Amino acid sequence: MILTRENLINLILAAALLAIPLIANAAGQPFYITLATRVAILALAATGLNLALGVGGLVSFGHAAFFGIGGYVAGILASHSFSGEPVLFGLSGTNQMWIIWLVAMALAGVVGLAIGAISLRTSGVYFIMITLAFAQMVYYFAVSWPAYGGEDGLSILVRNQFPGVMTMVPMNFFLICYVILLVGIALFAVIRASRFGAALQAARQNEVRVATVGIQPYRIRLTGFVLSAMITGLAGALFADLNRFVSPSMLSWHMSGELIVLIILGGTGRLFGPLAGAALYVAFEYALGGITERWQFFLGLILLLVVLFARGGLVGLLAGKAKHG
Amino acid sequence: MVEPILQISNLVKNFGALRATDGVTLDLRPGEIHALIGPNGAGKSTLIHQICGTLRQDSGSIRFAGQDVGGLSVAERARLGLGRTFQVSSIAPEFSALRNVMLAAQAKEGSSFRFFKPVMRDQGLIDKAMAMLERVGLTERARIPAAELSHGERRQLEIAMALALQSKAFLLDEPMAGMGPEGSKALTRFLDTLRQEAPILLVEHDMDAVFALADRISVLVYGRVIATGTVDEIRRDPTVRSAYLGDHG
Amino acid sequence: MTIALALEQLLNGIQLGVMLFLMAAGLTLIFGVMGLINLAHGSLYMVGAFACAAVAAWTGSFWIGLVASLVAAAAAGAIVELAVIRRLYDRDHLDQVLATFALILMFSEGTRWLFGSFPLYLDIPPLLQGAVALPGGTEYPVYRLAIIAAGALVAFGLYMLISRTRLGMRIRAGESDREMIGALGVDIRTLYTVVFALGAALAGFAGAMVGAIQSVQVGMGEPVLILAFVVIVIGGIGSIKGALLGALLVGVTDTMGRFLLPKLMVLFVPPAQAGAIGGAVASMLIYIVMAIILAVKPRGLFPPAHA
Numbered sequence: 001m002i003l004t005r006e007n008l009i010n011l012i013l014a015a016a017l018l019a020i021p022l023i024a025n026a027a028g029q030p031f032y033i034t035l036a037t038r039v040a041i042l043a044l045a046a047t048g049l050n051l052a053l054g055v056g057g058l059v060s061f062g063h064a065a066f067f068g069i070g071g072y073v074a075g076i077l078a079s080h081s082f083s084g085e086p087v088l089f090g091l092s093g094t095n096q097m098w099i100i101w102l103v104a105m106a107l108a109g110v111v112g113l114a115i116g117a118i119s120l121r122t123s124g125v126y127f128i129m130i131t132l133a134f135a136q137m138v139y140y141f142a143v144s145w146p147a148y149g150g151e152d153g154l155s156i157l158v159r160n161q162f163p164g165v166m167t168m169v170p171m172n173f174f175l176i177c178y179v180i181l182l183v184g185i186a187l188f189a190v191i192r193a194s195r196f197g198a199a200l201q202a203a204r205q206n207e208v209r210v211a212t213v214g215i216q217p218y219r220i221r222l223t224g225f226v227l228s229a230m231i232t233g234l235a236g237a238l239f240a241d242l243n244r245f246v247s248p249s250m251l252s253w254h255m256s257g258e259l260i261v262l263i264i265l266g267g268t269g270r271l272f273g274p275l276a277g278a279a280l281y282v283a284f285e286y287a288l289g290g291i292t293e294r295w296q297f298f299l300g301l302i303l304l305l306v307v308l309f310a311r312g313g314l315v316g317l318l319a320g321k322a323k324h325g
Numbered sequence: 326m327v328e329p330i331l332q333i334s335n336l337v338k339n340f341g342a343l344r345a346t347d348g349v350t351l352d353l354r355p356g357e358i359h360a361l362i363g364p365n366g367a368g369k370s371t372l373i374h375q376i377c378g379t380l381r382q383d384s385g386s387i388r389f390a391g392q393d394v395g396g397l398s399v400a401e402r403a404r405l406g407l408g409r410t411f412q413v414s415s416i417a418p419e420f421s422a423l424r425n426v427m428l429a430a431q432a433k434e435g436s437s438f439r440f441f442k443p444v445m446r447d448q449g450l451i452d453k454a455m456a457m458l459e460r461v462g463l464t465e466r467a468r469i470p471a472a473e474l475s476h477g478e479r480r481q482l483e484i485a486m487a488l489a490l491q492s493k494a495f496l497l498d499e500p501m502a503g504m505g506p507e508g509s510k511a512l513t514r515f516l517d518t519l520r521q522e523a524p525i526l527l528v529e530h531d532m533d534a535v536f537a538l539a540d541r542i543s544v545l546v547y548g549r550v551i552a553t554g555t556v557d558e559i560r561r562d563p564t565v566r567s568a569y570l571g572d573h574g
Numbered sequence: 575m576t577i578a579l580a581l582e583q584l585l586n587g588i589q590l591g592v593m594l595f596l597m598a599a600g601l602t603l604i605f606g607v608m609g610l611i612n613l614a615h616g617s618l619y620m621v622g623a624f625a626c627a628a629v630a631a632w633t634g635s636f637w638i639g640l641v642a643s644l645v646a647a648a649a650a651g652a653i654v655e656l657a658v659i660r661r662l663y664d665r666d667h668l669d670q671v672l673a674t675f676a677l678i679l680m681f682s683e684g685t686r687w688l689f690g691s692f693p694l695y696l697d698i699p700p701l702l703q704g705a706v707a708l709p710g711g712t713e714y715p716v717y718r719l720a721i722i723a724a725g726a727l728v729a730f731g732l733y734m735l736i737s738r739t740r741l742g743m744r745i746r747a748g749e750s751d752r753e754m755i756g757a758l759g760v761d762i763r764t765l766y767t768v769v770f771a772l773g774a775a776l777a778g779f780a781g782a783m784v785g786a787i788q789s790v791q792v793g794m795g796e797p798v799l800i801l802a803f804v805v806i807v808i809g810g811i812g813s814i815k816g817a818l819l820g821a822l823l824v825g826v827t828d829t830m831g832r833f834l835l836p837k838l839m840v841l842f843v844p845p846a847q848a849g850a851i852g853g854a855v856a857s858m859l860i861y862i863v864m865a866i867i868l869a870v871k872p873r874g875l876f877p878p879a880h881a
Contacts, residue, residue, distance in 0.1 A: 053668075059667060059668045059671065061671065118865055118868065121868070121869070121872050122868060122872045122873070124667060125605065125611050125667055125811060126807060126811070126868070126872065126873065126874075128611065128667060128671060129803045129804075129806075130807060130864070130868060132800065132803060133800070133803065133804055133807070133861045133864055133865075134861060134865070136800055136861060137858045137861035137862070140857035140858055141854055141858055143857075144850065144853050144854035144857055145850070145854055146850045253796075253800065257671075257672075257675045260668070260671070260672060260675075261672065261675070264668075264672055268668075294683050294686070294687055296679045296682070296683045297679065297680050297683035297684055297687070300676040300677065300678070300679030300680035300683065301676070301680060303673075303676040303679070304658065304673055304676035304677065304680070307669050307672045307673045307676065308658075308661055308673065311669070
């Protein structure tokens with residue numbers, strides 16, 4: 001791997017994300033471990049979106065749907081495992097994380113296929129609004145379905161299990177999330193560099209040209225959208241386990257907006273953009289939140305300034321323009 | 326007679342009350358350069374759009390490479406071998422010239438759903454693309470982002486992409502547009518050799534290029550083909566002279 | 575289920591539709607003329623409601639409050655346009671979405687800062703209190719009928735504005751070819767500010783009127799904004815006609831759906847669950863309708879003529 005400026009920054013970001021909880025652990029400050037875990041999970045969710053938005057140019061304002069679906073899968077399977085009742089068609093619940101992750105990704109993928117199949121027939125503003133509307137649909141469905149908490153959300157009484165690991169220990173759970181994040185980022189990099197990634201990027205740049213060489217832009221985009229949904233869904237399952245709570249707000253359009261914000265803050269399309277963005281966002285939330293209850297006002301202001309004046313995000317600011325080869 | 330590679334029969338396209346394509350019949354034979362000329366507003370672009378698939382015809386048929394392609398999408402027709410260049414060059418601006426052609430090469434192989442091998446380490450694909458760039462004379466500019474290429478270089482890039490597709494026919498939409506005299510001459514020479522690769526349907530305004538290259542010319546006026554013939558026949562045809570060529574013939 | 579009850583719900587649906595129209599008309603105008611997607615529209619709705627409630631409480635008059643809401647919303651719109659929106663016309667939709675999303679955060683927190691977290695109350699003016707008898711026996715609030723009337727008047731006024739005045743002409747020209755009208759010497763910048771302020775005023779007016787029947791609180795504009803988006807997607811972005819049709823469709827479908835579906839569900843599921851399932855489906859109904867319409871007409875019922 002060539003040590004470009006961007007790669008160096010990426011390494012520093014990855015190292016910092018690991019270092020902070022290690023230091024916090026040694027200092028007996030588990031709160032910061034939780035904070036770092038939150039950063040890792042949000043970074044994963046945003047990495048998923050980055051595949052659709054940063055690489056594919058698909059401005060999905062409904063990715064919260066996948067995030068929430070992942071969360072609810074974790075919550076529902078865990079609660080059924082606890083109560084012993086079967087979930088569907090005689091299948092029982094589970095509290096094994098890796099099974100939950102697979103189910104979360106599968107379900108997010110299926111819903112992503114359904115939403116994407118319809119939404120990708122539109123483009124531009126229509127696409128933005130229709131993805132927003134579909135996510136709202138999922139939100140209202142979850143809130144109205146009484147069996148799983150409705151508006152109040154769903155608790156996960158005991159954090160789910162992972163073979164060989166005591167997941168209740170904050171540091172352990174952080175490490176699980178950290179490793180998954182790195183795998184997610186690696187997957188993103190591999191997909192982006194592949195033939196599929198080339199087609200997806202080309203479809204963003206010039207969809208007519210892609211069709212003219214014989215590639216159907218719709219199929220490429222739909223595939224990208226589904227992959228993106230699956231990654232974000234996985235993050236949702238982890239988020240539910242982190243908080244031991246599934247909140248319907250995971251499905252809200254504010255969440256969708258937040259995911260986009262994470263990407264913009266860090267740098268759209270950049271490999272470590274989502275991580276940089278998530279770190280900045282959580283830092284703002286924490287630091288500004290400590291100073292004033294009105295921190296969201298300043299978050300809005302900072303976001304506005306970034307959009308107007310610092311379009312490449314943090315990674316763009318530090319590493320300069322992206323090279324495309 | 327050899328079957329034409331492209332056969333358009335009685336094509337009709339209306340935009341409300343406007344009959345943009347009024348029963349056009351024309352064909353493209355192997356080995357030929359067939360030029361399509363006509364005054365502005367004659368409906369040349371509309372016709373090209375229907376052949377390529379960006380517009381759906383109202384009636385009539387389009388047969389390409391032995392198949393009825395009237396219902397196929399742009400991408401499907403491209404995969405059958407219809408290579409096209411645009412009046413305003415359509416390229417992937419952020420990608421280098423090389424990556425643009427690699428995209429076409431990858432499309433030809435039908436392998437866009439490979440997720441794991443990095444495309445920039447795929448020597449086979451890179452070599453194929455470089456070979457095409459060499460044919461059009463863009464080797465030196467291979468790694469330059471396409472957005473930074475000059476107007477003429479973008480033309481060459483589009484042709485390189487069409488070559489990479491091993492097109493069975495080329496549809497060139499005003500390739501000479503915006504080219505200076507040097508560029509036009511070079512491109513004319515190039516197109517002359519290109520005809521051996523695959524026949525060309527050439528939409529053009531530049532009469533020098535048309536008369537130098539065309540085996541046959543069709544003249545489109547108000548959506549109808551008013552004459553088809555060799556260069557001499559068209560030059561001498563009185564209807565064509567009055568409708569279009571004026572004193573240029 | 576009686577006819578009277580159904581009629582009452584239908585009127586509610588029309589009232590919702592009319593409110594949605596006010597929001598959607600502004601949104602679709604702004605998009606049609608300036609090509610800008612504006613998420614902060616819900617905030618302008620909220621500004622109108624708060625201005626009305628605050629001024630009404632201060633002066634004791636709803637009507638002065640209503641005027642204040644128009645002024646405040648239009649002013650807020652103009653300021654936002656001059657300070658922020660101007661810079662976004664040339665940007666892509668993603669940047670517009672983010673910037674206006676940022677504005678939502680600022681407006682919401684800013685309002686909370688000024689007014690606190692508790693809702694404000696706005697009373698229905700004495701003139702419009704009370705109810706009228708409907709055919710079938712029930713009574714229907716005068717105020718809601720007034721909202722429907724006000725909305726219809728605004729729709730008519732907008733129609734007159736767009737088709738009969740010079741401003742309307744410029745708006746229509748701007749919708750078909752943005753660059754051209756600049757070249758023709760129309761002062762684009764002022765036109766855009768005026769259009770934005772007009773849209774904002776419509777939103778503020780809607781917010782003020784609704785404020786008397788629902789509470790005036792931070793975030794009140796957001797559910798309405800989303801519905802307004804559904805309306806303009808269904809109606810066709812840039813089309814006021816589409817906004818009206820879409821708004822009535824959405825308003826009536828949503829209201830009647832919530833009313834009828836739980837009852838219909840009894841035919842399929844045990845009564846204990848019919849309410850919940852019916853309610854769940856009812857809340858998704860609008861989006862299902864939208865998806866069906868978009869599947870058939872991907873650019874809405876009245877798409878813009880040009881690309």
